[in-house]
Structures are given as C-alpha cells and as structure tokens.
Amino acid sequence: MNMHDRPQAQPVLDWASRNQHWLAAQFAALRGRLARQLRDTSANAEPPPPECADDFEPALEALTKLFGLSAFERDVVLLAAGVELDSALRRLVGVAMAQAPEAIASTQPTFNFAMQMLSEPHWDALSPLRPLRRWRLIACEGREAPPRRPIQIDERVLHYLTGLPAMDARLIGLVRCEPVGSIEPDTPQANTIAHALGTGAAALATLGHARGEIEPQRDLARAALACLGANGLWLHARDLPHDPRELAEIARLLDREAALSDAIIALELDRPIEAADAEAHAMTLLAHLMGPAIVLNAPEPARLSRLRQRRMLRLQVADAPAAARQVAALRGLTREQAAALAAALRPALRQFDVPAADLRLVVTEALAETQADPALLGPAVWRLCRAAVRGGLDTLAQRIDSRVGFDDLVAPPVVTAQLRAIANELQHRPRVHGDWGFAAHNGRGLGTAALFAGESGTGKTYAAEAIASAAALDLYRIDLASVVSKYIGETEKNLSRLFEAAETSGAILLFDEADALFGKRSEVRDSHDRFANIEIAYLLQRIETYRGLVILTTNMKSALDRAFLRRIRYVVQFPYPDAAARETLWRMQFPSDAPLGEVDFAGLARLQLTGGNIRAIALNAAFLAAAGGGRIEQDAINAAVRAEFSKLERPWPGVGP
Structure with missing residues (x-):
C-alpha cells in the first residue's frame, strides 16, 4: 500500500468550531423539515441532524438543560437563531410567512408559524411563566395578539449559541465578570462557602467583617468561587437602579447571565451604617434573585429575615493571621x-x-x-x-504629632508615675494579652481607658503626647463637634465609624473636654432623653471593647457618669502647679536660641497661672520683643502677662519682690 493511499488524519477541532459545524447542520435539517411541509420540491433533501458525540455538548443542548426547555421550545430557539444566522432559512421562512393565513410579509417567524411548522407544539410555551419568555430567551413584542407577534432571539442568547464570549448589554457597566481563579490559599471557610453554594439555587452566603474591610471578604469569596470552579459576577449595591420593576428585571438578567456564564453572583454593599438606601435596593434585588449568591458587608441577620426562601450561611471574616x-x-x-x-x-x-x-x-x-x-x-x-x-482615621480626627517626652512634663512624681504606667501597659500589651493568655481568658474589658482631670492648662494634653511618644503610637484628638449630633442615632453612627477606623491602627484616642459627651445619664422624661442615654451606653461599650487607649480629659470630674467611671482603669488628677512648678514652667518656655534678657523668674512664679497660660504669655512676649527689634526683656513679659490676665478677667497683681 502506497503511503499516499493511507487515509489522512482529520484535524482535531476545538469546541467552538465543532459547535458551529453542529449548529449549521441543525439549521440545514430545519430547512429540510420546513421545505417538506411547504411541499417545496425544489428544496434539496437535507440529512437528519447529527448526533452529539459523548465528549461534546453543543451550546443549544446545554441551553436546553439549563432552562428546562421542551423539545418544541428548543426548536423555537433554533428557528429564531436560524433566521438570524442562515440566509437560506430566512428566505424559506419569508416564503412561508407570505403563504400564512395572516399573510404577513416578513422573514421573522411568529409563534403561530412555529406552532404550525415545528414538532410537538404546545400553547403554554408562549406563557410568561415558561422559560422562553421568563428567561428572555426570545423577545415577543408588538401590538398584535401574542401568537401573531414576531419571535426574535435575544442577542445574549444568540452569542451563547454560537459560542462567542459575551455579556448581556443591559448588564455592562453594572456587572464585572471575573474568570475563576486559583485557590491559594485554601481555607476551611472557603470550602464551607463552596459547599453551601453548591447545595442548590436558593443558597446565600453572607459575609461580614468587624471593621467593614472589604478586601478580606473579597479574598474569601474568590477562594470559595475557585473551590466551585465558578466565575464571579461582581456588582455593587450603590450601582443598582432604584425602581422596583428595574430591580426585578436586573435580577432576572443576573440569574440568566450566571447560568450562561457558569458563574455565581457576588453583591457588595457599603457598610450598612453608611448606605441605608443602597442596602434597601440590595435587599429588593436579593428577594428577586433565584440563583446562589454571595453578599459582602452583609446586613444584620434581622434585616435578612425577609429572605426566608433562602438557605443562608453567615460568616464573619477574620483578617489573615x-x-x-x-x-x-x-x-x-x-x-x-x-x-x-x-x-x-x-x-x-x-x-x-x-x-x-x-x-x-x-x-x-x-x-x-x-x-x-x-x-x-x-x-x-x-x-x-x-x-x-492610619487609613480613614485621618479624615475623622486630628492627628497630633507628639514631640513631648516624660522629661518635658512638669508634674508631681505621683502623676508622672501614673503616666509611665499607662505607657508601659501599651508597650507590654502583646505579651500580657497574647503570650500570657489574658485575651483568651477574658475577651471583654481588654481596652484601656484613662481619665485626665484638672483645670484647663494643667498639662493634660501634653501628658497624652508624652504617652504617645513613649509607646510610638499615633495620637488623635477627637473633635466633639463632628461626633455629637442633634439627630437621633447619628452620634452612634459617628462613634462607630470612628472606632472602626481606629481599630486597625491601635491609635490613642483623646476626647478633650469629655464631660460634654460623657455626662451623667439623665432621668428619662421624653424620647430625646432616652436616646441620649442610649448614646452614652453605646459609647461605654465601644470604649470597653476598643483594643487601644482612650484618654478622656475633663475640667469637672464630678460631671461624669458614675457607671462610666467604673470602666476607667486610670484616673490621673492634674493639680494646679505650685510656685516651684510654675518657675520650672517659666524657664522651660524660652528656647536656648531665644535672645532672653534679665527676667525675674521667681517673681513670675508667684503669679497664679497654669502651664497653658504661661506658654501663651511666653509666646506673646517673644512676638512683642521681635516687633521691638530687641531682646525678650521683663517689660515685654509684663505686657504679655497683663494681656493674659485681662483675657482671664483677673486683676493684674504686678511682678516683683
């Protein structure tokens, strides 16, 4: 046998090519069936459609299984696709439509035409509850009665039948399709989610994070999708339409796209505290969705209770260790x-x-x-x-760059010892809570709260700076005006946002003049009193569970709620400085580069002033001296002292022996 006589090996076709050849054969077979019914003797006899090989499933057969189509409904889809892709079939349909009783001059078939020409017809295939119209596989629009309306295949379905990668045009800009990724690292939580989503269409996995961080939730969702071998259809609640009818239509298109793309829907929400409207739209969408889905930053369980038809798995996502x-x-x-x-x-x-x-x-x-x-x-x-x-905390509070150390403080030894004890606790917290197991032994009350009480200017803020410097942590001053709101519930939202941002950094939070926020709970006389007490209770809870240090300063310790005082680990009383402390404070205010003249520090120390007053006087005196072009003399300091006493509405006692 000559080598040229050997049968040539057939080229191996990929799935897309095999699918197109198979679909063309189906159109040819359909042309033959229609021609025979029309008794068109000029039409060539077409062979029967080929059988599918065991290793090959064409798109039309997959579509039939996905949406549970009957044999007639399958042929309707084939007919609608054929008139778009096969010119000979389109001409044949045009001839047949011209011969129909309604004599419609069109190449687009109607449902009546399909009932007459296709096998095993049934009227309920036109029902909005049957797959053809329910899943928008065909469009059946017009002013005529439904059976006489032209049938047109949906564009996304046509792309699917031909094996072209595509997405429904109505979802572009709203949905992002991510192909299935690798499963590294594999986690038990990812496997749990994958198992739950694989149990059926009604499965819903809801994810949350203690601080509302989205990236750990995305990573876990992607790992779960990789376990399933499924693509992801990602969308955000803030992009959803507001109209309920539009939401219902988007849900239907999403379910269809998930089936066609072998994907799972992943819906992201902002933190519920910040996006109430978007959360409501997301809940409406979830109520209409039928396929499995993952929700990130999910609402509280009580808000998900309306989704009773769902088998729900709720997980709290932890940060990577x-x-x-x-x-x-x-x-x-x-x-x-x-x-x-x-x-x-x-x-x-x-x-x-x-x-x-x-x-x-x-x-x-x-x-x-x-x-x-x-x-x-x-x-x-x-x-x-x-x-x-630091993240979002910089936008919610004022960061103070700490340049003060304990050696810069002028305070009694007992006060300095208390401040150093607080700094030591911050430095050794990982060992005590982690290595020694105190965090596992008692998960509550691990935060540290300190109250700095004393008159204005006695060094409370300086002391907070010294602690922050010693512990090498950020110090943030909380602006009470941005936290307290006259609107019911807004104060708790602001506090929640603040503490959630602070949790990541473990920063020191400084509530200046805290008696304005942490005052005594009042007797309930109306709804405003009740909500004010709720705000205080919520704040006490957040301070107790915050893993960092919260410092509260007050001029009136007696104004604080006693229940709040019980939760404070350290209470530091800053006394009014005595004469020796005041002289030290006076001497510390003038840098070594300042042109200082003869100054009576002993006489200045006899003035009843706090450290804050002394700092203000020294700075004012320096500007007065600079304007005069000379040194900082006693006269400039005396002038600044007079201005400070006038500001304090106190008589000027004079300086001297």
Whole structure:
C-alpha cells in the first residue's frame, strides 16, 4: 500500500468550531423539515441532524438543560437563531410567512408559524411563566395578539449559541465578570462557602467583617468561587437602579447571565451604617434573585429575615493571621533579609493590622531605607506599619504629632508615675494579652481607658503626647463637634465609624473636654432623653471593647457618669502647679536660641497661672520683643502677662519682690 493511499488524519477541532459545524447542520435539517411541509420540491433533501458525540455538548443542548426547555421550545430557539444566522432559512421562512393565513410579509417567524411548522407544539410555551419568555430567551413584542407577534432571539442568547464570549448589554457597566481563579490559599471557610453554594439555587452566603474591610471578604469569596470552579459576577449595591420593576428585571438578567456564564453572583454593599438606601435596593434585588449568591458587608441577620426562601450561611471574616501575613511579605527575600525582617515584623504586626497588600510595600521600603541593617529595621518597620494603617482615621480626627517626652512634663512624681504606667501597659500589651493568655481568658474589658482631670492648662494634653511618644503610637484628638449630633442615632453612627477606623491602627484616642459627651445619664422624661442615654451606653461599650487607649480629659470630674467611671482603669488628677512648678514652667518656655534678657523668674512664679497660660504669655512676649527689634526683656513679659490676665478677667497683681 502506497503511503499516499493511507487515509489522512482529520484535524482535531476545538469546541467552538465543532459547535458551529453542529449548529449549521441543525439549521440545514430545519430547512429540510420546513421545505417538506411547504411541499417545496425544489428544496434539496437535507440529512437528519447529527448526533452529539459523548465528549461534546453543543451550546443549544446545554441551553436546553439549563432552562428546562421542551423539545418544541428548543426548536423555537433554533428557528429564531436560524433566521438570524442562515440566509437560506430566512428566505424559506419569508416564503412561508407570505403563504400564512395572516399573510404577513416578513422573514421573522411568529409563534403561530412555529406552532404550525415545528414538532410537538404546545400553547403554554408562549406563557410568561415558561422559560422562553421568563428567561428572555426570545423577545415577543408588538401590538398584535401574542401568537401573531414576531419571535426574535435575544442577542445574549444568540452569542451563547454560537459560542462567542459575551455579556448581556443591559448588564455592562453594572456587572464585572471575573474568570475563576486559583485557590491559594485554601481555607476551611472557603470550602464551607463552596459547599453551601453548591447545595442548590436558593443558597446565600453572607459575609461580614468587624471593621467593614472589604478586601478580606473579597479574598474569601474568590477562594470559595475557585473551590466551585465558578466565575464571579461582581456588582455593587450603590450601582443598582432604584425602581422596583428595574430591580426585578436586573435580577432576572443576573440569574440568566450566571447560568450562561457558569458563574455565581457576588453583591457588595457599603457598610450598612453608611448606605441605608443602597442596602434597601440590595435587599429588593436579593428577594428577586433565584440563583446562589454571595453578599459582602452583609446586613444584620434581622434585616435578612425577609429572605426566608433562602438557605443562608453567615460568616464573619477574620483578617489573615499576623504570621500568615508575615510569611507572605517575606517571599522572594534572601535568607538573611527574611530573618532580620521577621524579627522586626513580629512586634509591629501584633500592634498594627496591616493589610497583606500594604505589607509588601512596607517590607520593600524598609529594606531600601535601612539597607537591611538589623539595628535599623525594627524602628523603620514599626514606623512604616504605623503610617500604613492610619487609613480613614485621618479624615475623622486630628492627628497630633507628639514631640513631648516624660522629661518635658512638669508634674508631681505621683502623676508622672501614673503616666509611665499607662505607657508601659501599651508597650507590654502583646505579651500580657497574647503570650500570657489574658485575651483568651477574658475577651471583654481588654481596652484601656484613662481619665485626665484638672483645670484647663494643667498639662493634660501634653501628658497624652508624652504617652504617645513613649509607646510610638499615633495620637488623635477627637473633635466633639463632628461626633455629637442633634439627630437621633447619628452620634452612634459617628462613634462607630470612628472606632472602626481606629481599630486597625491601635491609635490613642483623646476626647478633650469629655464631660460634654460623657455626662451623667439623665432621668428619662421624653424620647430625646432616652436616646441620649442610649448614646452614652453605646459609647461605654465601644470604649470597653476598643483594643487601644482612650484618654478622656475633663475640667469637672464630678460631671461624669458614675457607671462610666467604673470602666476607667486610670484616673490621673492634674493639680494646679505650685510656685516651684510654675518657675520650672517659666524657664522651660524660652528656647536656648531665644535672645532672653534679665527676667525675674521667681517673681513670675508667684503669679497664679497654669502651664497653658504661661506658654501663651511666653509666646506673646517673644512676638512683642521681635516687633521691638530687641531682646525678650521683663517689660515685654509684663505686657504679655497683663494681656493674659485681662483675657482671664483677673486683676493684674504686678511682678516683683
């Protein structure tokens, strides 16, 4: 046998090519069926449609299974697609439509035409409750009675039948399709979600995060989709239409797109506290959706109770453990770099919840800044981690750059000892709570609250700065005007937003003049009193559960609620400075570069002034001296003292022996 006589191997076609060949054969077979019914003897006899091989499922057969089409409904879809893609079939339908009793000159078939020409017809195929119209597989529009309306295949369905990647045009801009990704790292929670979503169409997985962070929830949702081998249809609640009818239509299109794309719907919400309207629209959408879905930043369980038809799985997403984030950040480094960085990262990650994405940037910058010097890495990593987790707190409070140390404070030894004890607690918190197990032993009351009481200007804010400097933590002053609201419920929302932003950084929160916010709970006389008491109770709870330090300053300790005082770990009383303390304060106010003349510090110390008053007088005297072009003499200081006493509405006692 000659080698040229051997049968040539047939080229192996991919699925898309096989699907197109199969679909063309189906159109040819349909032409033959229609021609025979029309007794068109000029039409060539067409072979019967080919059978599907075991290793091949064409798109039309997959569509039939997905939506439960009958044989007649399947042929209606084939007919509607054929007149769009097969010119010979379109001409044949035009001839047949011209011969129909209604004599419609059109190449677009009607439902009546399909009933007459296709096998196993049934009238209820036209019902809005049957798959053809329910899932918008065909469009059947017009002014005529429904059976006489032209049938047109939906564009997205036509793309699906031909094997073209596409998305419904009505969902573009609203939905983002993400192909299935890898499953690294695999987690038990991801497997749990995947198992729940795989149990049936009514499954709903709702995810939440203690601080409303979305990235850990996205990572877990993607891992669950990877477990299922499913694509993701991602959309955000704020992009949803407001009209209920539009929402119902979007839900239907989403369910259809999920079926056609082998995908799971993933709906993101903003934190419910900030997006009540978007949450309501999301709940309406979920009520209409029929397929499995994942909800990120899900509402509270009580708000999900209306979705009774759903089998619901609710999970609280935890941040990646510090050890896991550390391992991920050290990938790709040399052994020496990894060892030095691991030692530097360990304490920083126990204090700061740095997202994994930002941690790699911290590592890169720390290495470039320190040249991997182990002596410099620790402080650099701590500082960079501290900056990385500030996040939204900078927009909610005023960050104070602390330049004051304990040596700069003028306070009695007992006060300084209390302040150092607070700083020591902040520094050793990871060891006591983590290594020694106090956090696991008692999960409540692990936060630290300190009350600084004393007259204005006695050094309360300076003391907070000294603690922040010693602990190398950020200090934020809370503007009460931005927190307290006259509208019921708004104060709690503002406080929740503030504490959630602070949790990531473990920053020190300073509530100045706290008696305005933490006053005694009043007797309930009306609804406003009741809600005011709720605000105080909510605040007490958040302070107790906050993992950082909360410092409250007040001029009137007696004005604070006693229940609140019981929750305070440290109460520091800042006394009015005595003469010796005042002289020290006077001497400390003038920098070494200041041109200071002869000043009677002993005489100035006899003036009954606080540290805040003394700082203001020294600064005013310096400007007076600068305007006069000379040194800071006693006369300039006396003039500034007179102005300060006038401001305080107190008589000027004079300075001198």
